[in-house]
Amino acid sequence: METNVVHKTDWLLAIEGKVEPDEVRKEREKLLRRFTRGVKLPGFRPGKAPVSMVAARYAEDVKAELVEEFASRAYREALEDKRIRPLSQGRLTHWNFIEQDELRFEVEAEVMPEIEVRGYRKLKLEPVTKPSGDELVERHLETMRERSARFEPVDRETREGDYVRCDYSVYRDGKKQDKQTGVLVKIGDRENLPQINAALVGKKVHEIAEAVVRYPDDAGELAGREATFKFFIHEIKERRLPELSDEFAKETGFETLQAMRSKLASDATEEAERIMQERREDQIFAQLLELHPFDPPPSLVEERIRYLLVRLRIPDTPEARQEVEPKAAEHVKLDIIIETIAEKEKISVSDEELEAWFAERAERMGIPLPQAQAIWRREVAMNEARRRKIIDFLLQQAAEGGLIVYPDSH
Structure with missing residues (x-):
């Protein structure tokens, strides 16, 4: 068997294999003997069926195992000979038998890139500015206030940054597909679809916000489809930070x-x-x-x-x-x-x-x-x-x- 190792990219390795007809036939005979010992055909005792009948009955299975055997062997030997560090199992990308049983195949594997490091003894450092201690203190105080924030009900129209407790339903093709109750939604959160954030602004308690959205192209089976979201608002809450005090x-x-x-x-x-x-x-x-x-x-x-x-x-x-x-x-x-x-x-x-x-x-x-x-x-x-x-x-x-x-x- 002849093999050739090719780096297709920094991280993708291809092992090209070529097996001469004589070697293919010898390996096929070994596989057929093994298959014959383990199969039972009508009219024959287990392991006693003629090899020719087994070869005809299991031709595709033998061929697949034959390719797998040579490809696996080539992959293992290439890793050892070239001292390659694989990051994934080898993947048989294609194979075919050509004239007189000659087998050709290719195995790909993701590998750790081999790079030549240079210049790391000539790196340059510019002076760095020391952060202000006062600024760091104020930043930490603000973080502590954020963690202690309270959510208080308000009697006004919703604004970006508010939280609304609501029920919502989703309609597609005129049919209700989903319903959730008592959900807390932050208006303006980047997890929300933009149309939903826009629809929730300017609403009051007991009003309904409606948003029509089109699912993005990477949304699987929903890609490109439209849906209508209806939100019934039960409560509007504002996030308030505590005052800096001894308390x-x-x-x-x-x-x-x-x-x-x-x-x-x-x-x-x-x-x-x-x-x-x-x-x-x-x-x-x-x-x-x-x-x-x-x-x-x-x-x-x-x-x-x-x-x-x-x-x-x-x-x-x-x-x-x-x-x-x-x-x-x-x-x-x-x-x-x-x-x-x-x-x-x-x-x-x-x-x-x-x-x-x-x-x-x-x-x-x-x-x-x-x-x-x-x-x-x-x-x-x-x-x-x-x-x-x-x-x-x-x-x-x-x-x-x-x-x-x-x-x-x-």
């Missing part, structure tokens, strides 16, 4: 508003350093992406899209996926670039460094070290610690506001 501070666990501000100011110092570190890392990441243009594997991008949607608490919709996909692709590419640099620089994590990583996590979370070690599996912790070490290595190669060029730069 509010006590509700959140502080004696006074001043005590709350003092604690937030103390935390802001550490947060400012973290933000500056993130801004430096963002500079490094942007340069690495520019230096290494390649297409990331779709399966890894899909996995990261799902992760981001869950982390950001965004519903899994086509619009949301389109929004987060560029960031997901960047994350995957950075992971591949950083891992490749680590392999090239032979960066690893010692047991002492791993223990230090656990200790730092325990201190940050205010928990005992054994508890931190129980939260993170050792393998996960090792990967996190290694990634941190690689990023620190890259930051060390750059200088604030300048350019470091090493004699052995890549």
